[in-house]
Amino acid sequence: xxxxxxxxxxxxxxxKEDVTLDCVYETRDTTYxxxxxKQPPSGELVFxxxxxxxxxxxxxxxxxxxxxxxxxxxxxFTITASQVVDSAVYFCALKGASNYQLIWGAGTxxxxxx
Amino acid sequence: NAGVTQTPKFQVLxxxxxxxxxxxxxxNHEYMSWYRxxxxxxxxxxxxxxxxxxxxxxEVPNGYNVSRSTTEDFPLRLxxxxxxxxxxxxxxxxxxGGSSIFGYTFGSGTRLTVV
Numbered sequence: 366x367x368x369x370x371x372x373x374x375x376x377x378x379x380x381k382e383d384v385t386l387d388c389v390y391e392t393r394d395t396t397y398x399x400x401x402x403k404q405p406p407s408g409e410l411v412f413x414x415x416x417x418x419x420x421x422x423x424x425x426x427x428x429x430x431x432x433x434x435x436x437x438x439x440x441x442f443t444i445t446a447s448q449v450v451d452s453a454v455y456f457c458a459l460k461g462a463s464n465y466q467l468i469w470g471a472g473t474x475x476x477x478x479x
Numbered sequence: 480n481a482g483v484t485q486t487p488k489f490q491v492l493x494x495x496x497x498x499x500x501x502x503x504x505x506x507n508h509e510y511m512s513w514y515r516x517x518x519x520x521x522x523x524x525x526x527x528x529x530x531x532x533x534x535x536x537x538e539v540p541n542g543y544n545v546s547r548s549t550t551e552d553f554p555l556r557l558x559x560x561x562x563x564x565x566x567x568x569x570x571x572x573x574x575x576g577g578s579s580i581f582g583y584t585f586g587s588g589t590r591l592t593v594v
Contacts, residue, residue, distance in 0.1 A: 398582075400582050412582045412583065412584070458521070465510065466527075467512075467522070467524065467571075467583065469521025472519075472521060
C-alpha cells in the first residue's frame with residue numbers, strides 16, 4: 366500500500382521566518398516519484414517539484430529547498446525568508462512506478478503573517 | 480497554449496440530476512485523470528485514461544463515468560448526483576503518467592455542490 370503523511374495540519378509563522386513542511390511516505394515500489402504542489406487561496410494547483418527515488422540530491426530553487434532522505438522516507442520542503450505570498454496549502458504526493466495513481470497527503474496550510 | 484481547461488467552474492445540482500464535467504488539454508498528453516478534493520483531505524483519483532479509447536478506475540470511481548474518444552478530451556459524467564459528490568473536481572494531464580520532469584498539469588477545478 367502507498368501512503369503519504371503530512372502531519373502538520375497548519376503552520377503559522379511571521380514573515381521572513383524560515384519554515385519546513387514535513388512529508389513522510391510509504392511505498393513498496395523501488396522506483397517512485399515524489400511531488401510537491403502549492404494550492405493558493407484561489408484554488409488552483411501549482412506544480413513545485415518532482416523527485417525520482419533514485420535521485421537523492423537535495424534541490425534549491427530560490428527561497429525553496431527540498432530535502433529527500435530515502436533512509437527515513439521523507440521529502441521535506443523548506444521555505445527560507447517566508448513571504449505573505451507563500452500563504453497556501455501545500456501538498457506532498459507520491460506515485461509508484463507500478464501504477465498511475467498519484468497518492469496525496471492531506472496538505473499543510475501555511476499562514477505567513479506580515 | 481491553454482493547458483488544461485475545465486468547465487464549468489461552479490455548478491449546483493439537485494440530488495438525482497446528471498451532468499458532465501468537461502476537461503480538455505492542448506498539450507497532446509497521453510495521460511488524463513480526474514480527482515476530487517474534499518475538505519481536509521488530499522486529492523483522490525476517480526478515473527484515468529492512458530490514451531484515446533482506454534480508461535480505468537481509480538480509488539473512488541462509484542457514481543462516475545468517463546470516456547476518452549479523443550486525445551484532447553476527457554469528460555466526467557455524474558449519472559445521478561448525490562450530496563456525497565459535493566466536492567472540488569480537478570482534471571489533470573501528463574505526458575507519461577507523471578513520470579516526466581514536469582509532473583502533472585492541473586485544470587483550475589470545478590466546484591460542485593449537490594443539494
